[in-house]
Amino acid sequence: MSRPLSALLAAVLSATPATAGAGPVAPALATTETTTTGTTEASTEATHRSAELGAVEAPLSDLTTGSADAVPTTSGGAEISGGELPDTADPTLRAEVDTPEGVTVVGLVWEGEAAVVDPVTGVTSGATASVRVRQGGEWGPWQSLGESIPADGTDDGDGRWATDATVVVDAEDVQVELSGQVATARVETWTNAVTSDDIARVAALPPVSSTSKTLPIGTREDWGVDRSIRDTPIISSTSKLGVTLHHTVTAPVYDPEEVPATLRSIHNYHARTLGWGDIGYNMFVDQHGRVWEGRDGGLEKNVQGAHAVGMNTDWFGLSVIGDHETQPVKSSQHTSIAASAAWVLNTHGADVRETRSYYNRTRGWTRTLPIFHGHKDVDYTLCPGINLIAIMDQLRVKIATEQLARRTAAHRVGGADRYAVAAGMAREAFPQGTSTAYLAGGYALADALGVGPVAARSGSAVLLTKSSSVPSTTYQALSALGVREVVIVGGTATVTDDVRAALVARGYTVRRISGADRYSLAANLSTRLPTLGGTVYVASGATQTDALSGSAAAAVKGAPMLLTKKEVVPWATERRLREIGPSRVVVLGGPTTVTDDVLTRLRSIVPSARVERIGGADRYAVSAAVARDAFGSAGAAVVAAGTAPADAMTGTQAAARRNAPVLLVKQSCRPASVGSAMGALGVSLTVLAGGTNSLQWQAGSTSC
Known part of the structure; x- marks a missing residue:
């Protein structure tokens, strides 16, 4: 049982001294410690400890004192009766590591023979790895760490092996043993404490409901991903064939607030110790009914995982946080597992009722597999x-x-x-970071209407600032993203030189793009797009929502977004159109925002271009029509409230990353036009832009 959460939060991140006489002392070996720091608002420091294993002289059975009925804190398989390890003629190595308070992942890495578990008998052959932990001064039983996995990021291991991440909660000390033909071995631990950010984000993420049409999924930012671990995901154009189900071998009882720290510890072990670059599983389900994003790249896409040898490209890795070799499955998990797996299968066009003949090239076997199967299969x-x-x-x-x-x-x-939402959207759009950010006034959105396509083309973030000072959330995002250059959008009337000076004082290179008015500013921004010809979007400079709908479409197509007055084409827009020489001009919005006289004038300005209007009965219908026109298909969509233009504008960067549209909805539901567009495009995942005051969880899935 984990300690009360208040004790977790009050504790200092330091190891608890071992209790005298509580158990045998492992060989006195040097332990190295490093601390890595994440980049979320609350501290997400991870403590890493590593120790080489040393030879054990005394018989194994004499070196165990834990009781079999001590509080179990981890399990990688069957518990060894009486807390004793079996006698063996193979050499045995041992080490002990004291661990800080929090959620710890334990693993062994070695060179030598592999550890292979018979899936029928559960007996391990080859190397044998075991662990026990001390809590409250008492050693628990010895337990198997299970089979080995490749330790070098390959499918064959090449003689370098490791155990998978085994999770313990609030262990004071960890003791490991490894028997077999082993040359060298070390124990690795990664510990993360529960933070105030974890508590808030878990509270904000609802469990899966059996009566809702929405599947809420916590993002990597929600579990506090360490952004200093940056690996480019491998994404295939094919679809996943089905789902492989796993469990994480986690402490059997854990609090909801401990899940983010658990995922951070697994992430560090998989990415850093095992060299996988990222967390291995595509998605997680916890025992409290919540669902969490795993590996980076987009859940709606075929992202190559690292969860089963020879299966990682074609099969989706879904892992249940828990140890279900020893613990029953809660009813809340039944719903969340089924809902998650069903969503994955629908997204990839698979049917759980079917089977599939599959050739595993790495293992060299062909098997008929259920579309939904276990790792053991x-x-x-x-x-x-x-x-x-x-x-x-x-x-x-x-x-x-x-x-x-x-x-x-x-x-x-x-x-x-809106500043915090923009910062979150930038993190969502650039998990690997970016060197440049465009900075627009949070209450001068007209200046920023043309920035989305330009930022997307250059791979730059879009953030918001106050007129004369930079919000702390914006500074934090600049730091987290690794930004070096900031481009201020607009003149000094909207973003003063005080902002520029503050950024320069912090070491940023700062430049400004401005114009005489919003029309000339949009034209000036468009010069950052090198392509001439093609499509140009034109929207009302007075009615922001139409331009916001078109911004994501323009970003995906690499097209400029220019602005017009209701009845007259401004000179800056006219001049820029003549320079571009487009083959198509798309006017966004109905005649009440941009009159037919403007379309007539546009045809005379660029007579070789096809000038057409995309309109609708309201802003929601316009966003749906723009999405249908620009996207043949889209697995995801950024969804923003029609009454929150700032969230829609900064959401364009996340939409561009996913090659997705921005759709406008009401606070608690999607209008029929938007629902129809989502169905036609194949949207299965919505990214809600804004908090619950702007959008309820069901806004992208429930029809008005």
Whole structure:
């Protein structure tokens, strides 16, 4: 049982001294420690400890004192009876590491023979790895760390092996043993404490509901991903064939607030210790009914995982946070597992009722696999545990029902205000960081209407500032993204030189793009787009919502966004159109915002271009029509409230990353025109731009 949350938060990040006489002392070996710092608002420091294993002289059975009925804190398989390890003639190595308070991942890395688990008997052959932990001064039972996995990011290991991440909560000390033909070995631990940010974000993420059409999914930012770990995801143009189910081998009882720290610790172990570059699984489900994004790249896409040898490109890795070799599956997990798997299968066009003949090139076998199967079905392992394996048929029935319900998944990028939402959108759009950010006035959005396509073309973030001072959330985003150059959008009337001076004082290179008015500013911004000809979007400079709808379309097409008055084409716009010489001009909005006289004038300015209007009964219908025109298909969409133009504007950068439209909705539902467009495009994931005051979770999935 984990300690009370108040104790977790009050604790200092330091190891608890071992209790005298509580158990045998491991060989006195040097332990190295490093601390890595994440970049979220609250501290997400991870403590890393590593120790080489040393030879054990005394018999193994004499070196165990823990009771079999001590509080279990981890399990990688069957518990060893009586807390004793079996006698063996193979050399045995041991080490002990004291761990800071928090959620710790333990793993072994070695050179030598692999550890192979018989999926029928559960017996490990080759190397044998075991662990036990001390809590409250008492050692728990020895437990197996299970089978080995490649330690070098390859599928074959090449003689370098590791155990998968085993998670313990509030351990004072960890003791490991490794028996077999092993040359060298070390134990690695990664510990993360629960933060105030974790508590707030877990509270904001609702569990999966059996009565809702929405599948809420916590983002990587929600679990506090360490942005200093930057790896480019491998994305395939094909679809996933199905889902491979895993469990994380986690402490059997944990608090909801401990889940983000758990994911951070697993992320560090997978990315840094194992060299995988990122967390291995595509998605996680916790025992409290919440769903979490795993590997970077977009859940709606075929992102190559690192979860099962020879299966990572074609099969989606879904992992349940828990140890279901020893623990039953909660009813809340039934719903969240089924809803998550059904959403994945619908997104990739697979049917849980079917099977698939599959050739695993790495393992060299061909098997007929259920579309939804366990890790044990494809490798030598007990994963996902006997209790999950026992209900696989029940889950398949529930998944089939969920597939008919066709939920829409939802991420949320929220914040206390428009500045925080913009910062979150920039993080969402640039997980690998970016060197340049465009900075617009938070209450001068007319100046920024043309910035979306320009920023997308150069791979730059879009952030917001106050007129004379930079908000702390904007500064934090600049730091997290690794920005070196800031481009201020607009004149000094909207963003003063005080902002420029403050940024220069912090070491940023700062330049400004401005114009005599919003029309000339949009024209000046468009000169940053090198392509001539093609499509140009023209929207009202007075009615912002039409331009916001077109910004994502323009960003994807690399097209400029120019502005016009209601009845007259401004000279700056006319001049820029003549310079570009477009083949198509798309006017956004109906005659009440841009009159037919303007279209007539545009045809005379660029007579070789096809000038057409995309309009609609309201701003929602316009956004839907623009999306249908610009996108043949889209797995995701950024969804913003029609009454929150700032969120829609900064959401363009996240939309561009996903090759997705920006759609406008009402606070609690999507108008029929938007729902129809989402269906036509194949949108299965919505990214909600803004907090619950602007958008409720169901806004992108429930029809008005």
